[in-house]
Amino acid sequence: GQCVLVCPTGALGERDETDKVIDYLYDPEIITVVEFAPAIRVGFGEEFGLPPGTNVQGQIIAACRRLGFDVVLDTNFAADVVIMEEGTELLSRLKRGVRPTFTSCCPGWINFAERHYPEILPYLSTTKSPQQVLGAIAKSYLPERMGLDGKRIRVVSIMPCTAKKDEIVRPQLVHDGVPEIDVVLTTREFARLLKREGIDFRSLEPSEFDNPFMSAFSGAGAIFGTTGGVMEAALRTIYYVVNGRELEQVELSQLRGFEGVRAATVDLNSEIGAVKVAMAHGLKPTRQIVEAVLAGTADFDFIEIMACPGGCVDGGGTLRSKKHYLNHAQKRRETLFAIDRNAKARQSHNNPQVQALYRDFLGSPNSEKAHKLLHTRYTDRRMETTWTVSEIWRELTMST
Numbered sequence: 037g038q039c040v041l042v043c044p045t046g047a048l049g050e051r052d053e054t055d056k057v058i059d060y061l062y063d064p065e066i067i068t069v070v071e072f073a074p075a076i077r078v079g080f081g082e083e084f085g086l087p088p089g090t091n092v093q094g095q096i097i098a099a100c101r102r103l104g105f106d107v108v109l110d111t112n113f114a115a116d117v118v119i120m121e122e123g124t125e126l127l128s129r130l131k132r133g134v135r136p137t138f139t140s141c142c143p144g145w146i147n148f149a150e151r152h153y154p155e156i157l158p159y160l161s162t163t164k165s166p167q168q169v170l171g172a173i174a175k176s177y178l179p180e181r182m183g184l185d186g187k188r189i190r191v192v193s194i195m196p197c198t199a200k201k202d203e204i205v206r207p208q209l210v211h212d213g214v215p216e217i218d219v220v221l222t223t224r225e226f227a228r229l230l231k232r233e234g235i236d237f238r239s240l241e242p243s244e245f246d247n248p249f250m251s252a253f254s255g256a257g258a259i260f261g262t263t264g265g266v267m268e269a270a271l272r273t274i275y276y277v278v279n280g281r282e283l284e285q286v287e288l289s290q291l292r293g294f295e296g297v298r299a300a301t302v303d304l305n306s307e308i309g310a311v312k313v314a315m316a317h318g319l320k321p322t323r324q325i326v327e328a329v330l331a332g333t334a335d336f337d338f339i340e341i342m343a344c345p346g347g348c349v350d351g352g353g354t355l356r357s358k359k360h361y362l363n364h365a366q367k368r369r370e371t372l373f374a375i376d377r378n379a380k381a382r383q384s385h386n387n388p389q390v391q392a393l394y395r396d397f398l399g400s401p402n403s404e405k406a407h408k409l410l411h412t413r414y415t416d417r418r419m420e421t422t423w424t425v426s427e428i429w430r431e432l433t434m435s436t
């Protein structure tokens with residue numbers, strides 16, 4: 037395959053793994069499961085000349101079926117599960133006076149924190165990213181529900197970034213030699229796979245998800261693909277958990293701009309008071325906020341970090357154009373917001389498949405079983421290097 041050598045060790049370049057996926061698809065012994073990220077459905081059409089922000093979810097599902105995948109799942113479902121776990125974790129940390137909590141769904145950010153600011157690691161949520169949550173339950177809950185042999189399952193993940201390829205080989209996410217996710221394809225690789233298999237994307241009839249266990253999603257899960265989305269999604273659920281009723285103003289417009297750092301305050305209730313939240317994307321804003329936290333000058337409870345400016349809608353594995361950046365990313369995120377507005381449920385806890393997962397399998401959020409399957413840990417991997425911080429950042433977030 038093609039390898040873009042941009043780092044001295046060569047380890048972090050984009051590896052083309054379409055061959056591996058084809059091997060799985062043609063192996064009758066293997067049950068192939070595929071998932072695709074929230075941002076993929078609003079960026080992928082551009083690979084085939086469709087206008088930026090076109091929602092091609094239905095065509096992606098159709099393409100996955102045409103390729104021969106046995107089970108088509110949605111990473112958005114796992115994003116909802118992440119909110120249940122991370123929201124519960126945040127609440128228990130707030131009650132213990134631990135603050136702030138950083139989000140943990142962006143592996144570019146995790147790599148950077150481990151390599152450059154290991155002192156910050158105790159503040160990271162231990163909840164795995166949606167990609168890994170999906171993989172972990174696709175190899176445990178799904179076989180149980182569907183009567184499949186878990187050992188035969190291989191999970192392929194279609195993602196907007198190459199940092200996701202590093203994530204799947206983290207030793208914490210491989211158990212007795214079995215990874216939670218077997219292969220990550222970037223947007224570009226998925227397009228290449230379709231072309232290699234002779235699938236004409238534009239002529240595909242849109243299809244629907246049909247898996248009854250792991251494909252439904254709420255509006256909250258859908259907006260994970262853009263900056264501020266994780267924060268908004270989490271607040272909707274946290275508010276419900278502490279008050280027993282829904283947050284009325286579900287859209288947090290203060291978090292929806294394109295500035296590097298944005299902040300908002302949301303009143304929870306008299307016991308917990310107001311939560312101060314912030315989100316940062318891109319290198320400079322991330323450094324600023326991390327250094328302020330370490331210096332004790334930042335007053336936040338919950339901080340979302342996305343390595344890519346704009347979030348995954350403009351990730352390093354998608355079509356990117358500096359000139360059109362705002363325009364394209366803006367259109368993609370607007371479509372995500374529209375998916376949220378039109379969703380049957382707008383809160384993760386109202387996703388019926390998430391409710392079933394907890395009722396039938398996990399017990400409750402942050403239960404022992406949930407901890408074992410859906411949480412992880414981080415390690416100090418401080419880099420002994422002469423690189424500048426921005427060089428490290430570029431490598432770890434892979435804006436190829």
Ligand code: SF4
Pocket residue numbers: 141142143144145196197198199200342343344347348349350351352353433
């Ligand atoms: Fe990947 Fe960028 Fe999204 Fe982080 S923000 S998960 S590096 S695409």
